[in-house]
Amino acid sequence: MALSDQLTKLAGKAKEAEDRAAAAKTKAKADLEQDVKAARESAQAHADQLHKNAEADKADLSAWWDDMQRSWQQHLDTIRQHVDERRPNHDLKVAQRDADSAEEDAAFAIDYAYGAVEEAEYAVLDAILARMDADELAVGANT
Numbered sequence: 001m002a003l004s005d006q007l008t009k010l011a012g013k014a015k016e017a018e019d020r021a022a023a024a025k026t027k028a029k030a031d032l033e034q035d036v037k038a039a040r041e042s043a044q045a046h047a048d049q050l051h052k053n054a055e056a057d058k059a060d061l062s063a064w065w066d067d068m069q070r071s072w073q074q075h076l077d078t079i080r081q082h083v084d085e086r087r088p089n090h091d092l093k094v095a096q097r098d099a100d101s102a103e104e105d106a107a108f109a110i111d112y113a114y115g116a117v118e119e120a121e122y123a124v125l126d127a128i129l130a131r132m133d134a135d136e137l138a139v140g141a142n143t
């Protein structure tokens with residue numbers, strides 16, 4: 001898939017997440033619980049695929065991206081464990097603290113994703129520049 005197509009797919013996913021979050025406010029709790037479960041499964045499937053791709057392309061990926069992928073997987077595991085520990089509680093104050101914490105986690109995840117999109121933009125532009133450099137060298141080598 002072309003890099004520009006991947007960016008388009010990323011933008012579409014962000015819009016889909018925005019639409020689902022807006023719609024979640026009007027859903028019944030049981031329906032929202034199913035959406036949360038589906039979102040978690042989808043995120044895990046994507047993380048698993050990312051890991052699989054990183055392993056398959058290990059020779060072509062820079063060591064930094066390989067380290068980043070491993071770090072991301074550890075981060076996801078920690079977050080999911082934290083979410084699992086935060087189960088419905090009958091104590092109002094604890095439930096409110098859990099909700100506040102979940103909202104703070106979500107806000108940080110959005111900020112993190114925003115940074116990741118900026119890094120993706122930089123990486124795409126740098127890749128295009130690197131390809132231009134290589135193409136110029138190829139033309140020079142053929143003359």
